[in-house]
Amino acid sequence: MLLPPIADTSASRPHRLQIAVKVAANLVTLTLALVSLLLLARPNSAAPPTSQELARQFTAQLVPLLTQHCGECHASDQPEAELDLSVYHTLDEVNSAHPVWAMILARVQAGEMPPADSDQQFSAGDRRLLVDWITTVRQLEAERTSGDPGP
Numbered sequence: 174m175l176l177p178p179i180a181d182t183s184a185s186r187p188h189r190l191q192i193a194v195k196v197a198a199n200l201v202t203l204t205l206a207l208v209s210l211l212l213l214a215r216p217n218s219a220a221p222p223t224s225q226e227l228a229r230q231f232t233a234q235l236v237p238l239l240t241q242h243c244g245e246c247h248a249s250d251q252p253e254a255e256l257d258l259s260v261y262h263t264l265d266e267v268n269s270a271h272p273v274w275a276m277i278l279a280r281v282q283a284g285e286m287p288p289a290d291s292d293q294q295f296s297a298g299d300r301r302l303l304v305d306w307i308t309t310v311r312q313l314e315a316e317r318t319s320g321d322p323g324p
Contacts, residue, residue: 227310228264235306236262242293243286268314278307 222230239247239258246252248259256277261267267274280286282304287293295303 221313222309224264224313227306227313230306231264231267232262234302238295238299238303242291242295242299245293246291264310267310271311271314274307274311278304278311281307 239261243258247254247256249257252258256273261270277286281295281300287295
């Protein structure tokens with residue numbers, strides 16, 4: 174059943190326009206509320222790893238990765254560039270050598286290490302793992318020591 178058309182009088186036009194504006198405003202408000210609820214209900218991105226998780230990852234993933242790709246040159250009696258990666262066994266040892274790991278991060282990110290002529294190149298995933306791990310460790314350590322004037 175069709176509804177009869179509303180009489181088109183000059184008096185009803187402003188009233189219909191006001192109703193249309195209110196409906197549109199309510200739809201916008203409702204849409205924004207739903208989007209906000211969806212964003213709040215969405216699981217947060219993964220929490221940053223703890224020191225314990227980073228330490229486990231170092232032992233389980235990074236030490237084998239560094240041994241395989243870097244050990245030939247940087248874990249011997251006379252390591253190249255005087256960088257012996259075999260001395261790092263714990264996260265605390267990594268954190269105590271901040272400048273060394275800053276340099277490692279820069280060289281790996283720049284694609285300089287391993288050098289192009291090395292047989293032990295990182296896969297893209299391995300490079301990303303190493304870069305992400307060092308970056309996360311540095312961020313966590315910076316947060317932990319923020320406001321500490323040092324010795």
